[in-house]
Amino acid sequence: MATAHGLKINAQRLNDTLQSTCSSWGALAAPSTGMCRLTLSQEDKGVRDWLVAECKSLGCEVKVDQIGNIFAVRKGEVEGAKPIAMGSHMDTQPAGGRYDGILGVQSALEILRTLHENNIRTYLPIALVNWTNEEGARFPGAMMASGVWSTHSSTPLEACWDLQDKDGISMKHALEDIGYLGTTPADYRENGLECHFELHIEQGPLLEIGGKTVGIVTSVQGMKWFAVRVEGVEGHAGATPMPNRADALVTASRLITVVRDAALSTALGVATVGVIKSDTSSQATIPAGVDFIIDVRCTTDEMVDQLASTIFKSFDKVIADENNGTSYAITRSWGMPQSIFHPRCIEACRNAALKVVGEAQVMEMKSRAGHDTAWTSRVCPSSMIFVPSKDGLSHNPNEYTSPEHCAVGAEVLLEAVLGYDGKVRAGEYMSS
Amino acid sequence: MATAHGLKINAQRLNDTLQSTCSSWGALAAPSTGMCRLTLSQEDKGVRDWLVAECKSLGCEVKVDQIGNIFAVRKGEVEGAKPIAMGSHMDTQPAGGRYDGILGVQSALEILRTLHENNIRTYLPIALVNWTNEEGARFPGAMMASGVWSTHSSTPLEACWDLQDKDGISMKHALEDIGYLGTTPADYRENGLECHFELHIEQGPLLEIGGKTVGIVTSVQGMKWFAVRVEGVEGHAGATPMPNRADALVTASRLITVVRDAALSTALGVATVGVIKSDTSSQATIPAGVDFIIDVRCTTDEMVDQLASTIFKSFDKVIADENNGTSYAITRSWGMPQSIFHPRCIEACRNAALKVVGEAQVMEMKSRAGHDTAWTSRVCPSSMIFVPSKDGLSHNPNEYTSPEHCAVGAEVLLEAVLGYDGKVRAGEYMSS
Known part of the structure; x- marks a missing residue:
């Protein structure tokens, strides 16, 4: 799966890292392969601390904002430019799986590793983003922290801080407790992104039914x-x-x-x-x-x-x-409301998918689930890549996406990021 | 409302005592007149401590058994005989009323007060019984402690002790915590009753619909x-x-x-x-x-x-x-299973009701709710007296029985107890 740029992610390493970190932080008791990694729990702290250490070891600068979002930024040629982001989330439902959200963040890490070991210098900085409380399973309100960051959510930062879980613990207290109440403003105007790509499992059966490998997502219902x-x-x-x-x-x-x-x-x-x-x-x-x-x-x-x-x-x-x-x-x-993704990002993902798997394997689709990218799309060019969910299952311990499909997704994400970066370098896009 | 024995309960005192103790221990916030007095809670401890003190002040011997049932026994002429019991419960549903169970215990206390101030010497001892956890609202299993005492419940003492409330507190711990883990065996064979009468609100609309004041209960469904x-x-x-x-x-x-x-x-x-x-x-x-x-x-x-x-x-x-x-x-x-009440007790209640309110006001009926008397009826002669529930409401903060109906019920209970005692004295019943 070499890309046009000659880069190749390490599929084995991606799968090993995803499985071992799931096993370490939040795995349900065997024989289940499911997860319970509620946002800001000790399990979430464990995987966050690990992620931050990994990103730092790759030379990234790590920022944590006021609602616990993690931004790990790898420098580009242009000093001080807003980064091209690869974001998703690592929290899960109380009885969730190993792929929903987690695949997007782990693939972003695998891409940072690939760029690092190949000494790639991108034009813009490249960022991994881990969004807090996408699931809304502990503190009510899905896609909460990307919503705060976008400033388009009806629940602003202070209201989120005051939300309580079922044991009466406030979100602010939970952030402090695990050391992720950061000081970076949770506001895109002060901590912006050039654009946002998210690789995610489909969470439905349409790719599988259609016999396709990659979904190019054009909107969220x-x-x-x-x-x-x-x-x-x-x-x-x-x-x-x-x-x-x-x-x-x-x-x-x-x-x-x-x-x-x-x-x-x-x-x-x-x-x-x-x-x-x-x-x-x-x-x-x-x-x-x-x-x-x-x-x-x-x-x-x-x-x-x-x-x-x-x-x-x-x-x-x-x-x-x-x-x-x-x-x-x-x-x-x-x-x-429905989210319409940005033509530039859709094009970057489509071109990437055509290169990685060929036209016969690609399907254009709408997302039926909400995602952090629905919020980012309101304030920066954004789009998503889907890979198949076995039997369409998600929010379920039996959620499964094969290592091959995970690797294809990561490869397409890498290609989309590099493709977008190349267009900016070539002056085809005015940096936003 | 003088009885054939020339005794008369104090209707005003009964109502005042019932209302003031409800207000003191477990009242829901005004304007509700409802109650939340969960079994073995601090509210339950409060009213139990008060009840024990009242009964002792009337010269009663008070025993507490291993599951917190309170037996307050007033001496009769026959030393060491088993008492004629007037029992019910003082715990409520989480959003219950002031009459379900409470009326039966408060009426029993009013009868002890009436016997005491009139220096009545009964043939057999007379007991007030407060059964623990009739509602089953905190520890699952309604009519729990009378069931244990009867030895006919499928949940024996030790299993009840191990039951946990939603906060993980065991029933044994809760009994210890409020000082009601007694030493008297919770077993009718070691702490027996001659018979058991229970005055209770109907908790349904049939008396009201039929325009009757007193229900003579012959069985429990x-x-x-x-x-x-x-x-x-x-x-x-x-x-x-x-x-x-x-x-x-x-x-x-x-x-x-x-x-x-x-x-x-x-x-x-x-x-x-x-x-x-x-x-x-x-x-x-x-x-x-x-x-x-x-x-x-x-x-x-x-x-x-x-x-x-x-x-x-x-x-x-x-x-x-x-x-x-x-x-x-x-x-x-x-x-x-259905409970068939004892002909002697039914007769005592019917004769009492006929004397107190006259035949036109009396209805024979089956209980559609479970009661502690369903358990006592398995090991000693037992029956019940019902008074009307306004609109048939119960397990509801708006549960209501008028002071007049409460007083009639207490009068019938007094009359039934004295009638039964008189028959034993006359040798008409072999003491069981």
């Missing part, structure tokens, strides 16, 4: 979340006759079924309820209240709004049909 | 609980197309709806899901697993089994209909 509360009347599970009940969980159950049915009736929209909480912890009590969160995603923002509207119209029908005194309310909603 | 686990496949909420999902929460939602529908199709059976837990805490993850508990109750054990069988047949239909790779399993089941 829009998404919205709705926190819903259903209210009924608490009562004794033994003594309250069935017709007299206003059971919040029965109503919530019907609503959750409706969410699925509404999404199933669209072409490509998805809607999911993952989190649910009943007010009662007693099996002998009819629940007075139930909270759940709906995650809605569609190709365009308009389709998101349409699907949400269909869901809530169906909710009203369920409430009318039950007619038992239960009700629902949307207590909070937030979201992320 | 049978009940069974089933812990159900639904399994699916974890996946990414954005990237997994709807038709490819094995969503455990969607399937669980359909099953919970089915539980309701099956119970609704019976004449008097009830089935409830109060507790539900999704494997994931991430809104962006399709849940791989969901756990919930079904509470099934019917007039007879046979009807319980029939309803459960209907529910699980419907479950199989849902699984076949969804056909998406999700499945369900019953991971644990436990239960309490």
